[in-house]
Ligand SMILES: [Mg+2]
C-alpha cells in the first residue's frame with residue numbers, strides 16, 4: 375500500500391500569495407470577509423479583436439502598481455496589506471518593500487484603515503502580520519541610516535502571529551481582530 | 564480673434580471613469596480619501612523576457628472581474644462602487660449591471676462597507692450615487708419579472724446627486740457623507 379504523508383504546504387512550496395488567495399476564498403464563501411488580490415496593472419499596446427472569438431492582447435507591458443496587493447472589508451473596517459516572503463531565518467529585509475507601498479499604507483492608515491504587511495518566513499514556516507505604523511517607522515529610520523532589515527525577534531515583539539492549517543489555509547482574521555483592537559485602542563476611535 | 568467657449572466636459576465626451584479617476588487623484592493628493600480603480604484582470608498566456616529590456620506580454624486574454632471597479636478608504640469607512648453611464652434620458656437600464664457586481668456589492672454591504680453605483684446620465688450631464696441596498700432590491704425585483712430599468716424619477720428619489728466642477732471634477736465625497744449618514748442611521752452602528 376502507498377503510504378500517505380501528512381500534507382506540508384510549506385515543503386511543497388505553495389507561495390504566500392496562493393495561500394492568502396485560498397484563505398480569502400474561504401472567508402468570502404463563509405461570509406466572514408471580502409478581501410481580494412488586485413490584478414497586476416498592464417499597459418495595453420496592441421489588442422486584436424478577431425471575429426466570433428475573444429479579444430487577444432498581442433502587446434502589453436507590466437506597470438508598477440500604485441497600491442498594495444490586497445484590500446477589502448471586514449467587520450466594517452477597511453483592510454489593506456501587502457504579502458511578502460523571505461528565505462532568511464533571522465531577519466526580514468526591508469528591500470522587499472517599495473516606497474509606493476509605504477506611501478499607500480501611510481495614506482490608508484491616515485484614513486483609518488487597518489493596514490499591515492503579511493510576512494512569511496518560508497524556511498521557518500512562520501507567518502506574522504506586521505502593523506503598518508511599525509513598518510513605516512522602521513522604513514523612515516532606515517532612510518536616515520538605520521538598519522536594512524527587521525530582526526525576527528523584533529517582528530515577534532511587534533507583529534501578530536498567524537496560525538496555518540487547512541481550511542482556511544491561513545487563519546489570519548483573528549490576528550486582524552487583534553490589530554483592530556490595538557489600533558482603535560490607540561486612536562480612541 | 565478665436566472665440567473660446569466655456570469648457571464642457573460632457574460634450575467633449577470625457578468618460579465617467581476618466582472623470583472619477585481625476586477626482587480620485589485630487590482626493591488622494593489632498594489627503595481626503597484613498598480610492599483607486601482596480602486594474603482589469605488579464606489571463607497571461609505568453610510573456611517574452613528580452614535581455615536588457617522590459618518583459619513583453621505577447622498573448623493574453625481579458626478575464627471577467629469578480630468585483631466592482633473602485634474601492635478604497637474614506638473617514639475609516641470601506642468604500643466600494645461601480646461606475647456606469649447611459650445615453651438614456653428617462654431611465655437607467657439594469658442590463659448595465661452584472662450578477663457578479665451585485666453579489667460583490669451585497670457581500671461588502673454585509674461587512675459594513677459603504678457601497679453604491681456611481682451613475683451618469685451623459686446627455687443630461689447628471690450624476691448620482693445610488694445606494695447598493697436599493698440597487699440590489701431593484702435587481703431582485705427584475706429577476707422575478709419586474710421592470711428592466713430604473714426611472715430617473717426613482718433615481719432622483721433614492722439616489723444622491725453629485726456636483727461636477729473643475730477640481731475635483733466630480734465632488735462626490737459630500738454625497739458619500741450623506742450615504743454614510745443614511746446607512747449608519749438605519750443600521751444603528
Ligand atoms: Mg507582495
Ligand SMILES: [Mg+2]
Nearest residue numbers: 632645646647
Ligand atoms: Mg463600470
